[in-house]
Amino acid sequence: MAEQNLFHDAYQPCQIAQRVRDMGVAKARAKPLTLFVLALLAGAFISLGALLFTVIVTESSLGFGVTRLLGGLGFCLGLVLVVVGGAELFTGNNLLAMAWASRLISTREVLHNWCLVYLGNVLGCLGTVVLVLGANTAGMGDGAVGISAQQIAQAKAELSWLEAFARGVLSNTLVCLAVWLAMGGHSVFDKIIAILFPISAFVTVGFEHSIANWFFLPYGLALGEQGSIALSGVAGNLLAVTLGNIVGGTLLVAGVYWLAYLRGEPDSSAH
Template structure:
């Protein structure tokens, strides 16, 4: 719905809510092959953003905060490719709860989308890991990139259950807010600029993105010659970060905005 303002203006929040609701309906009804292919692309896009982050922070002498900020801005490439390029990312698709809460799609449709998008994301991310290893990217900087990758994965594998969950929750709240803001833009540049800071913030703050971790953890494990990474810790990280991502996206963003803008449109499926 157009607000009647100039084309340079962003969509209003209530317009964004209805756009995301409509997007949820379309995503829920996508055919399986399309969903899987676009999900694999999204996993690869997030993996490339994760690799970009890894290279950018390697051997940085700019200080902790600034280095992580630059890395976070680099990581934003992944979500930019997903949103502008058109792909199916599990974490962003947690916003399907808005269409579900309005009674426009069924619970089974939501779960179907989440399962297939997660599966496709994992496949895309892991294939990218294999290709990146074969390409020898870890050898950049005289092997420093590989050492950074192991350090990143080791840190993630040693998080406690509550740390991984809460960091996952905060992460996807920011990711879904990035998607929300991007939906408010009218041009490609609007969308790109809307994505940068929320994504850079979650990376800088050390929050956990389950799909990105399907790149960071396998990549680090392959390169870990000194057993610095806990295999069990990798499994618990993925599980807890995924659960946290669902709460952050589906509840903290999706449910809250649904109550604010869409609750009066509720109808039975």
């Protein structure tokens, strides 16, 4: 009975920290082609979650908060596919900072992983935009989905740099916490439940996710009239949110948990 309970109990936070650290080492040293292919998948997965969010919030009469919550639950599709299906997502990979802080991987290895995965994520998003345009998903609801997509993109492009950055910090804090909680579970069900609350929360309250925005913004641009969405606003959003995501994931999650559980471990520099 004791063994059965041990198997089903979630990992303790200190164990999660060790698992995330070791996962960082494996990710940093994975084969480049494997990383890139899995990054393409992650970009597509997050885009599908973003598209589902767009459809859900279109012409909803349930009220602002409830509509955003339902949209956030739909968006969870993306990270569920990434975590359970297996893919490489830039924002989640900000947790590599734990392995770096433990001196198990080099700065060069971290930056190589981040750059390759970010590129793959972007291409996965843009490829999904092309497919969704070909499918004419924007025509659903007599064109209402397309209007929603344009409005979402325009609202993101009009955020100030500080707003976009701060929302990026908060977003990836919750995304990395979702990954962290999922690492504490044993079963697929555990991992899905761990993902639902943090991800639906960040979407509901309007935080910004850089990879999702590589779908939202190009999709809105493609649907809108030329000049309706400022390209400078699009570029500013993507830069500010990406930097904010890095700060949220590396400092507020990886950094804090490293300080709490892994700082000064005798084996931290011996691997």
